[in-house]
Amino acid sequence: MTAQATTFFRTLLDQPWGLWWLQVRRMVRIEVRRNLLSKRAWWVYFLAFVPTVIVLIYLLKEPHPQAAMAGMTEVLAGIMQFYYIRLGIFFGCLGIFSRLIRGEMIERSLHFYLLSPVRREVLLLAKFAAGAISALALFATATVANFALIYLGFGPAGQDYVFNGVGMGQLEAYLAIVVLACLGYGSVFLLLSMMFRNPTPAALLVFAWEAVNPVMPSLLQKISVASYLRHLMPVTVRGQDIFALLTVTTEPVPGWVAALGLLVLIAVVLTYSCYRMRTLEIRYTTE
């Protein structure tokens, strides 16, 4: 090991990691409380649980014939692929993550954080963690609820499918997708909110980009959250008519490569966000 590398690692070890961890935990507590318990969070709850309510109504009204289980498995995959990834998590994360920095600038309260003894990178990562926890709390709960309600309707057959069949594996895959989607979209929207006074137009561009991304060249497909998630879906749903555009078959990618690719994308976006945070100035009059 060279002397430079030794110095680097020593410097790294000398950092106040304990304090940073404590500050992150305390900030996360404050931010999650704000994200989930404020009146303005209602529409994120709506986005997360509207399919759950529909599935519940369907469960109460229609008895599930056993033969329909394969069909319902596809319905669940469709909800995940076409609703949660494309719409629910996308707009839910837009609401949660774009509020973390920009929302506080609009409310003129961000300076309280910037005047506290918290390194700005730690502040940004704590806010990101809080946003991720808030989004995951809602969308992971909704995913588990949807899954449970769908297979509950099939009685013992459903139970067997979940615990002895491939059901549990599918649920794990869906949860992994929700985690990656929340982190991926969250990082993108957090950055957009720091770059633009109103991040919504930019988010709509991202939305359009994600929609047409499957027909893009292979290299451009790598700059997309949904393209990575598509490779992780445990059940593939073939779209028809207009939905066919959303399900263009692309070159197959192993799940771990897709997950790793998305994590690298998240890391790059967060690193750049940290740089933006470092140079962020408080000028509320221009908000």
Next chain:
Amino acid sequence: MNDHLSDRIIFDDVSKFYGEVLGVNRITLNIPPGVTTLVGPNGSGKTTLMNLMTGLVQPSSGTVSVLGLKPGDAECFFREVGYCTQFDSFPRGLTGFEFMMDSLMLYGMHPGEAMRLTHEALERVKLTDAAYRKIAGYSKGMRQKIRLAQAIAHHPRVLVLDEPLNGLDPMARAESLALFEELGRQGMHLVISSHILDEVDRISDRVVLITGGYLVAEGNIHQVRQEVRDKPMQVLIRCDKPELLASKMFAVNHCVEARLHSDGGGVFLRTGDIDQFYQLINDIAVEGLVRIEAVAPADDDAYSIYQYLIGSEGGPAR
């Protein structure tokens, strides 16, 4: 770090431009401990200076250091610095107590210690009774107080206060000024901007005058006044025969104005040569025709200096 610099607030040739708009231009300051007042009309760059000092904005050129620390080193910097901004907004839905606790917990302290400091700060600004009410329901004066409490709660060595008397009633103003005075006496750095010069003048050790983003003058108020040589100095002389004194003084060239005090027990005199003026007063006193009780400068306060150097347009209140 040089010891001399470790107790100073230093601006080294600092400029700040907001795009094409000038915030402050080539400011060089070396502020020792004590109470320093920033004086200037609206838009002169006072808040920009404070924001530069605390890292809320970054200098376009030059460097700022506070007690040898840079704002980028947040963990150390904000343990030593408290900033009560002019921004009258708070995180939503919090009580005063929760706001203080949330803030102090980020210092990494034990909850018990944070609670003790919260109560102590709320007590100091006389806001204990309203501590458990939502900040949204506070009056403007109470919001000002809770901001002040948050800025002082962690016992900083440097306290930056942007218009801290705004919205306070006369009693609260007096209490705040007494608190600032006490903190200044304890050896703290207090940097205050205020439009109410009469009140901060009483506790200020020095002034920094800025206008249009440029530094006009800085230093001890009396020294700054002495340097404004093109404006005759005004002195109040308390004596038993003010008319006689006025006539004697008016006979000399450097005395340009004499005005009797409203209570008839003194005279305001304006002179272009303060050294000769004091010599003449001594001579008159020795002569024994007039019994002189007190001699005091009448225009070496921040307001007068402001008027002389900057003018009254958009100026501060007296």
